[in-house]
Amino acid sequence: MIEELVPDQLWSRVQPLLPARPPRRSRYPGRLPVDDRAALAGIVFVLKTGITWRELPHEVAGCSGVTCWRRLRDWSEAGVFNAVHELLLDQLRALDRLDLNTVVVDGSHVRALKRGAATGPSPVDRARTGTKHHVITDAGGIPLAVTVTGGNRHDSTQLIPLVEALPTIRGKRGRPWQRPRWLYGDRAYDYEHHRKALRERGIIPRIARRNTGHGSGLGKVRRVVERTFAWLHQYKRLRTRYERRADIHLGLLRLGCVLICYRQLPTSF
Template identity: 55%
Template sequence: MAAPWVVSDELWARIEPLLPVRPPSRRGPKPRPDRDVLQGILFVLFTGIGWEDLPQELGFGSGMTCWRRLRDWQDAGVFDQLHQELLGELNAAGEIDWSRACVDASHIRAKGGAATGPSPVDRGKTGSKHHLICDGGGVPLAVTLTGGNRNDVTQLIPLVDAVPLVRGRRGHPRRKPDVIVADRGYDHDKYRNLLRQRGIRPLISRRGTRDNNQPVRWVVEQTLALLHQFRRLAERWERRTDIHHGFLALACGLITWRRLHAHHERTAMC
């Protein structure tokens, strides 16, 4: 089995057309091929290793080369576009459950920088939050980043609005689920009304009552766990939010790619 940071031909065929064209350089050594650099970025994402410790013998190029390429590709929206296109393919295959979407958030430790704050669950240490919305089957639709002290409910509407237009089916592209499922941390009538104004039915547990949404809400917890299996996302080392957002978008694309690949394998077996 290939290492997880090895980019398959099938995945590379989807990513390569999205990469910005770099102008030819007449000075200095020949630039490292994009595919090699992408594998270096994935090595950091999967292992959590520091850029300066990236093994040169694996042929990824230097850590600074990989960091710069990640910065440039994130600026160009490469990984967001990859995620959106893969969502479209899943949607075309009928593998996105729009009947409901689940939201949740998770604290991570952070070394500093923007979008950080004192974590209420980690003795006030500097932290950030990942806010995730996924479909009824756990497919990640969008992830946002805030400081660790931000209240979950305040990020509900920005998170819902961050879902991209997903094509793949006849008719208009879709970005809104029928229902939003959430725990008591999102219990506020103001935000229920804002969801209704968007044509979305809120299914949010109320404080002081039994949480009846847990049986259908476990999928978002599972997807958050998948997201944090990427060790570079389990703890935030990047002070720059654009670099961390690049890792987040790439991770969401990879999780979606796995779902699509699994669908193709099931289809081939039929």
């Protein structure tokens, strides 16, 4: 089960990026810590199935769900999933599987069953508590960066933070990639100060205008981000937010991006 949830090729990329454990005491060392791969398998199982942490079957990873939760907390604080995500993006660029001239941005609302940071009354869900996932992708829908806000935050507030969160992608000789040439967005991002901020960064905005008819053709490019949300929300733990802590939910969201990028790699790479 562990090998199915965390394949060897994925584990070989994650393991070197995990933080080093503190040395054990020579006297009264206590119990041996749970294997990192087993803990990651438990986290992936919860992400895919949507079960609670305490419901995690012991036979899946050989450890408790609370242990997996703690490991997820520690790895999120250490930036492990960000590092793995950037590594996979480097490898995808080396294989010419990224189209980085164009990026697409959008947001998606999910219901939050518990209050906490980055939650708010959703205007599209009868003011129920919700959270928004904001994502920026390449022209093929590969997620490049994600953020989380309350359900009452407007999509436009995350446009510049998403652009600033774009990683430096290597993988080829020469200067690493840092910014796209074009950015596509829907009418929610139609503000002149956003267009000005993008142009100052050397990015050409391709944002739909409000109060205009459809048929601009921009949707042919923007549609890939909707597929990205479908990829992310196939993981049941991301369809609805159960975590009270925003950093835990964001860690799961970033792990979802890691799994999406990993699926784009050829099995022999």
